[in-house]
Amino acid sequence: MKVTVQLLTIFLLGFVMLSCSKDNFTDPKSTLTGQIVYNGEPIGVEFNQVRLQLWQPGFGKLAPIDAPVDQDGSYSALLFNGNYKLVVPSGRGPFRTIQQDASKKDTLYVALSGNQTLDVEVQPYYMIRNASFNGGEGKVAATLKLEKIITGVNAKDVEHVSLFINKTNFVSRATNIGVADLNAADLKDLNAISLTVSVPALVPAQDYVFARVGVKIKDVEDMVFSPVQKIDL
């Protein structure tokens, strides 16, 4: 009998505690989404490398909320409503941010109430145009044009152009099964670049790969990429 009472007490206590564990904060509900764009065209980057930072002043100590940029240049963050400052950490991304005016510099002010879409307009060093791929006979070939966007004092040279392939949708420097590099010295004409990479043996076998081309710009960490494309072999 005594044991039953004790067990019952513990059970009730557990039940009460369980009820207490309900959070007294509501969770953030507003989503801020968008893309990194140049004249409305999204800029492809490496997965999990480039990120945006959201700072919300007014709550004591500051720490950024990171919003990683996806392969297709999109980002999203789940936030509370409020006023945020959106910045790109200095030196990240294969692009330059656009200075708006002297006081704001390149910061975007976001007044968030409800879901919102905000594209971040930047100036890339280069844009990959007309990237086309075709595969077959254990090889993937790509052709592309490269348009130099930033000219003048801030212009930077191409270090190399690379064609990456991978078994999955995530194609980058860190995750690939094959790379073909074309160094700047061998880059004769920016309007006609072609690369070929041979596909290694795939385990387990699959009859397709994913491919994309990337451009490494001298003295810039992140590469600019074309969209990922599935190639049937």
Next chain:
Amino acid sequence: MKKIFYILLIGVLTLNWGCDDDAFLNRPPTNILTDAQIWNSEEQVLSVLGDLYNRYVDIATFKTINDIPGWTTIGDFNEAFWSEAGRYNAFQNSGWDVRSWAAWDYGYIREMNLFIQKCTAAEKLDPGVKARFLAEARFLRASYYFELVKRMGGVPLILEPLTYDFSGDPSYLQHPRAKESEIYDFVISEAEAIKADLPANVGEKSRATKAAALAMEARAALYAASIAKYGVNTPSVALPGGEVGIPASMAQGYYTKALAAAKAIIDGSVGAYGLYTKKPDLSENFASIFYDKANNPEVIFVEDYKLQSGKVHYFTGWNQPRYGAEEEEGGRINPSLNFVEAFEKLDNTFAPIPTVNAAGTPLYYDNQVDIFAGRDARLAGTVMLPGTTFKGRAVDIWAGFQLGNGTIVSGDDRGAQKTLPGKTVPEQVVGFDGPIDGFEFTAQTGFYLRKYLDPVVGSGQRGVNSEVWLVRYRFAEVLLNAAEAAFHLGQLPVAAEYMNMVRARAGLVTPLKAADINFDRIVHERRVELAFEGHYLYDMKRWRIAHQIMDGNAISQAELSKDLGKATKRNTQPYGLWSYKIYNPGSPTNGKWIYKVTRLSRVTGADRFQLGNYYSYISDDVVNNNPKIVRNPNH
């Protein structure tokens, strides 16, 4: 009866009250020493100083800090593979977080500042002893600022203990970051200022000496000089305020200072330091630098350990050959083939380890170790090669039998047994030290580490441990620092002379000519001489070649052995070299050895050193507390 009891009780309690006077309560504490007790006694001051010495920060250490065991800090950056089941992910990711290697311990700096302040004020200490204590504390403080500037760039230079006045406004405690060059200048000027008060004593290894101060000065000046010179390679790794980056115009001045400080040690003016050359076997001689503690002329400043004193370390236990080990573990650091191939042949040329001839057919060796013959003696002094011995026991590293038709017979357990074709009795088909792919503590790359391993019995036992010291400054590094500085000052014959001293000790007796000295040579010499001593990361960083060496691309087998002496040779993944015994009765090759370059299955990632890794991330907490702090570039 009960009443009497209570009355007595009250009486006793009242009397107790009477004992409670000032003299009873005002006792000196038995577990705290007061300032007066410490600063009037040399022994007490020394023990405070000992605590400060103990907190010296090294990038490569024997200590386990924040659950990161010391061996990982020594065997990092693809110079070795880590043969421990929980740590393969280091070779499956694509690099390092920007927070890696961050340091910001102003608590330590405050205690050193307090020590300097209180020791200066102490009146009863002997003036000579007091001057030495002060110089040592300043040496430690400069060492820590040197460590900070290597990791973080310019940091706030705080030379007084700061105290908060509780006024609600802490802004007077907030100091901006100094320029990177200012911190290096501080380290150099402190070394100059304190060297007169430090003893010139070759036998003193664990406390600061004149030579230690000069060695620190030479290294700091060299680091500053190379950042000034090679900063141009990474223009985005700089801040407009100079907190990161040093103007190129300052390179010459720093190189001059580095050479002068190094020369002061080399010419013997601060003690009879020299290269360690006591043993006739050059490889054994090289390994002995790190464990021979009796009259070692090479070592300048160390973190010392002593058996049965409580200050011991388990580095040998972590890395001892697994077969016959004193504990059921070991073999964690497996030097990579990339690193092994970096060692030159005795004619000063680079060549891959010869596994096949020009036509691609395998080369057969009578003894396992023959394939490494005719190489820099430092190879066998740094790496435990298959076919060599440790603590009198031969390491048992071989991957299996190769039959006449090319089939491999191997096992998946240490020393596994199988029956070879044509035989009836099972026999051992793989070494007790592996290599077995993905089997922890075996020599998965085909090599174990030898440097810093203690040959004393019991060193690999948990209850005993090792007293091998951690070398922070040694004479060979001073020579290489001098050579590098001389090279950049255009004094090529001087550079060649110093380089040749280090190389001759390693058996490379054909001297390099002045014209042979170039940047690649300097980089290579430091890589092989100072491997696993905590120099590799800082060297790659200051030359601004880390992002080229670790560029995130996988290494193909074809390129592994190309451009071996090149400074920027890719080193993103560790490779292995496995040996097989030939079993082909009747054939002349029966019983001989062949080697195969092996790509380990656990190595799937390729490291990329980001520009943001050159200087570590300053935590948001620091920036929040002090808005004057500028963030590092590329974060």
